[in-house]
């Protein structure tokens with residue numbers, strides 16, 4: 001298959017291997033050749049490809065979701081904000097074309113979908129949610145790019161030097177899409193797909209090359225202004241370098257440095273010098289840049305330090321130090337965040353794992369920068385920033401010139417930072433409560449819940465073991481007599497009591513506006529041990545009131561096991577009338593009061609901690625623009 005032709009410019013042979021190829025780039029003269037019905041036509045000439053640290057090359061074969069493909073074309077595009085990226089064109093055996101974009105070591109594979117219904121470029125506001133190709137996406141970025149260079153076979157009419165507008169969309173779980181608006185003269189084309197690894201594409205040799213490339217350490221270059229030796233850790237991605245020796249801002253284009261301007265400013269010494277290794281989650285990052293940023297709020301300027309970390313396989317991270325409070329910050333794809341609206345009291349953001357409460361908004365300014373950066377950094381640069389917190393995490397949204405970025409910071413202690421770096425870090429005493437500083441004694445709540453659960457369990461076991469059981473039940477006839485001060489003395493029949501179980505004695509008598517008073521001794525018939533107690537019963541009532549009860553219960557402590565009887569002296573108000581009383585002895589009654597006491601005992605310390613915790617939260621939220629009114 002394929003069509004052979006001749007380059008109309010230099011006469012070299014040109015192959016159109018794929019039926020649906022629209023243009024091919026001549027290997028010999030870099031002319032872009034379009035295939036017509038019968039003839040070929042030159043569209044223009046592309047610049048030489050810039051050597052990048054890509055693990056891919058033309059004509060590699062791979063397999064994605066069980067369909068074989070070949071890498072047949074490549075284009076290099078320049079982002080409107082600077083920086084190049086590569087796009088590779090995959091010809092699949094089933095006739096589809098795959099677009100494989102390579103940016104900062106990450107690959108996104110997309111396929112063209114019917115583009116109907118995507119919003120216009122103007123309404124593609126970063127951060128807003130749109131649907132494309134049947135999925136829901138957040139707009140991450142919109143901008144302009146230029147076709148710079150190309151090679152191989154291309155599935156569209158590539159015009160060298162032409163500019164086009166695009167919007168990048170980020171979805172849930174690695175979903176990715178991009179809308180190509182072209183120059184605006186035609187309908188936009190939407191490409192939908194996802195982030196992929198080289199392994200997903202079955203490009204195993206390329207994967208090995210990618211790993212080998214990651215082992216390549218910094219590229220040594222010298223400052224074109226002062227000649228100082230600089231080590232570029234990410235020569236492929238860095239766009240600006242600020243020389244730490246002469247404070248000159250350099251434009252970095254794939255390792256070639258060009259002087260832009262020299263800054264006049266007092267030096268700031270970073271706590272972590274450039275080149276420091278900082279290990280987080282077992283990845284050895286290098287500190288490649290240092291920033292100082294500040295924001296003004298109600299006339300007060302807040303300043304903090306940010307360190308840009310880089311590792312070729314993992315990419316960029318940040319280490320932030322704000323008033324002695326440190327955070328390790330990782331990027332979060334825009335598509336993972338749910339945030340309906342922001343900037344108002346009570347606003348929340350979700351990242352699929354946690355919900356965060358809005359904390360501050362502001363437009364921080366870069367006051368000082370030194371090192372290597374992946375964007376066109378300048379002092380005085382501002383971004384619009386919103387912070388949301390759920391200690392120990394902080395979710396931050398930064399918006400700048402057509403682009404939204406989200407990141408998640410995790411609070412790290414000074415000791416963790418000092419332990420993670422290969423040089424000692426100067427300690428700044430932490431001031432106040434950090435926005436995402438976790439409450440240190442929070443664990444006590446877990447212990448408290450555990451202890452309470454254990455106490456409850458123990459109580460339930462005791463209750464089950466000490467089932468309430470009847471020891472004795474007896475009725476006594478109360479005879480009439482004529483001396484109100486005389487007691488009727490009665491003895492119960494003997495009954496058995498168990499050891500280690502409390503004893504409950506209840507007396508009932510049908511008194512009515514009257515009383516019965518019983519003085520009782522519980523006597524062990526073998527040892528003579530006695531427990532004395534009284535059982536006053538009184539019950540009065542009128543037309544709409546009543547007082548007392550016809551029953552009285554006493555709880556006695558456990559006694560040793562054995563045979564017992566009750567010896568009782570009974571006085572009555574109505575001694576001249578016949579009546580009766582019943583005595584009911586039981587054992588092992590569960591008493592909620594003991595459980596309650598135990599629970600309160602366990603709770604004293606956590607209650608103190610809770611009060612302290614509330615004060616701690618008040619101090620945290622005193623720094624917020626969005627503190628709840630009832631917290632103030």
Ligand SMILES: [Zn+2]
Pocket residue numbers: 007008009010011012026027028029030031
């Ligand atoms: Zn040619």
Ligand SMILES: [Zn+2]
Pocket residue numbers: 223224225226227228243244245246247248
């Ligand atoms: Zn220099």
